[in-house]
Amino acid sequence: MFKLIKFLKPYRLPVAIVLVLMFIQALTELYLPSLMADIVDTGIVKGDTAYIVRTGAVMLGVAALGTISAVIAGFFSARTAMGFGKILRDRLFAHVESFSLHEFDSLGTASLITRTTNDITQIQTVAMMSLRLFITAPIMALGGIIMAVSEDPELSWVIVAAVPVLSLAVFLVAGRSVPLFKIIQSKLDKLNQVLREELTGIRVIRAFNRIEHERQRFVRANADLTDTSIRVNKIMAALMPLMMLVMNLTTIAIVWFGGLRIDAGRMQIGSLMAFLQYAMQIMFSMIMVSMMFVLLPRAAASSARINQVLDTAPEIHDPPRAKGTGAKRGFLEFLDVTFRYPGAEQPAIRHVSFSAGPGETTAIIGGTGSGKSTLIHLIPRFYDVDSGSILVDGVDVRELPQSDLRSRIGLVPQKAILFTGTIADNIRYGKADASDAEVRHAAEVAQASEFISAMRDGFDSLIAQGGTNVSGGQKQRLAIARALVRRPEIFLFDDSFSALDFKTDANLRAALKREIGGATLIIVAQRVSTVMDADRIIVLDEGRVAGTGTHSELLKTCAVYREIVASQLSEEEIA
Incomplete structure (x- = not known):
């Protein structure tokens, strides 16, 4: 004492x-x-x-x-x-x-x-x-x-x-x-x-x-x-x-x-x-x-x-001499990355390497427990890698100040989290000084304007604790709007479209492509329909990269991807 x-x-x-x-x-x-x-x-x-x-x-x-x-x-x-x-x-x-x-x-x-x-x-x-x-x-x-x-x-x-x-x-x-x-x-x-x-x-x-x-x-x-x-x-x-x-x-x-x-x-x-x-x-x-x-x-x-x-000393801390990256473009690289959760018997991801550049959409798909969300969580340094390195604009994320690194990222987590307050407050959580026009625009791109306008107080409508007064799909769209209003260099969508119907999903992806064309976009998804138009698809299997390429390329070269596609699409749709 x-x-x-x-x-x-x-x-x-x-x-x-x-x-x-x-x-x-x-x-x-x-x-x-x-x-x-x-x-x-x-x-x-x-x-x-x-x-x-x-x-x-x-x-x-x-x-x-x-x-x-x-x-x-x-x-x-x-x-x-x-x-x-x-x-x-x-x-x-x-x-x-x-x-x-x-x-x-x-x-x-x-x-x-x-x-x-x-x-x-x-x-x-x-x-x-x-x-x-x-x-x-x-x-x-x-x-x-x-x-x-x-x-x-x-x-x-x-x-x-x-x-x-x-x-x-x-x-x-x-x-x-x-x-x-x-x-x-x-x-x-x-x-x-x-x-x-x-x-x-x-x-x-x-x-x-x-x-x-x-x-x-x-x-x-x-x-x-x-x-x-x-x-x-x-x-x-x-x-x-x-x-x-x-x-x-x-x-x-x-x-x-x-x-x-x-x-x-x-x-x-x-x-x-x-x-x-x-x-x-x-x-x-x-x-x-x-x-x-x-x-x-x-x-x-x-x-x-x-x-x-x-x-208790935090395992993750800023380096004594933080480095800068010069021009911020959002170029992302994984170089032979391996990570194991504390106390786990096997690594969650092993020897993962890939790159994603501005203007590109990189999709990550794989079975349950393949390491998709883990990979996403390593980018903003929720955990640090055991070996290998993750680079943003050529600099290891461990050599960047955490605040600088995370200011470049717009993350939409797998479980959409909303806070007590108004809808506008929740969207402004991504950018505290966002104007009303920016908030409305982010909501439009996220396909949230329709249900927001149907609420009695519009953007001033109150969100209950944990977002219990809105549906799962509405939560996801508000979480997406929160990331969009920030206008970061790197967008991370961790299975963020799972609660959306196919029409809303398609409209949202089309709007995202127009809105964030110059940013690096990483999408984790379970649906093949969500990832098949991506510039690059990375297939994970038990923490390893089983294949990388476009939808058509992976159908020819990756057996794991073919199994995933066959489980979701009919032969006519695959053809």
Whole structure:
């Protein structure tokens, strides 16, 4: 947790103010019992009313100072803790954004969400408590012991006997609870994962009538988290009764032995009252420490999880000395590229070589699992190649700044992703400063204008989270419009026409040919009708290039392509 303290630097002044104010409050708390003892022993015993009034006025002033200090400290500690949490969330989110897909896969989306929300909330809570208790509790404990000894050194042995018992109880409970709090956070990840899968996959769950199965999955994950939480809370719950028992026994002992000392004339009544209050302050400071031990283990587990994310170095990063490409034309080359997913037994693509130039349409086709999407994902450096190289305008993509590389690419992913907002906002995601005319033109080329104009608010119509209020084909067309409005040098269409009917598919490809004639166009597709007019078709089979050429050339030279064509087209269409 100490590694995260550096993020408190912007709040150094508020932290200093809180510490000073809590120090003042602690001193006022320690001074009040002494004043009360003076009122009893000097004012009440001697019948000095003026002394009682004067000392009482001082007590009121001291109490007011302590209260004001506590209120102001509470304000600044809350403000500091919330700001600390904000900085942590910002840093965590910014760092996660730099991850490659490999880091996302290894940490898990559900876990990253939990770490950004629940884990940081735990740390926020402890930060706010710590600012107030870590200064108050030690001063109250130490100061209480000093003041109690000053009142009556011999009676202080009662406190000396009680404090170790309380300390031992706190440390034993904390020692057993720390491992369980770490387990709780991992089980919370699991619950979050199950819930996320069920919410995003609700259509599939209902279609296959697996509602009861998923309910049982959630019940098991929820029960697992609940059982562990009950175990740790049972341990923590045992602490407070134990401390109250020790406090009450200590009070009885002080009153008993103090009464004997008063009876023997070795102690005054006011001193006994003050001593009793100092003993309670010492005990309450121990309770405050125990409260911190309730929160600290969970916060420690949360901070370790956050540090794990912050310490994870992205595999993909910009080179120290990035190269430029001179004129940007969009010429793309794969030179003997091989790539294996982390942990996979076999490479996803092997020794792939081809080139694609501006004004050309290069289509990639192959069976399921042949490596088509993998090949597309290597171009914008979602992953880095294991061997070989990918060149853009003659420069290896690993030697280009990621922002520069990706600014040249317009990607339409296999699964069309839309964001909450208007249709215009989603199209402008490709180019933030796109004019209304550019947005409308991109939608026309993507064959989306017709369904957009049919919506009540047109381009201002709202898209629900995940695009659930539009069809699959409409999603794909909006995703295509988003890429088109960017006007990049390289277009990557990863099976982006699969949800379109044949007529819309044909119209879209014709419009694309007119619109982006000077750009490099890479199309991944399953349909032969989508790729047969391409300038170059690359056939992938189990990660290898099985053939390259035009449609007519591949029919003669590539058996894999002929099988694909025969499975989709009739003999008349092939002829």
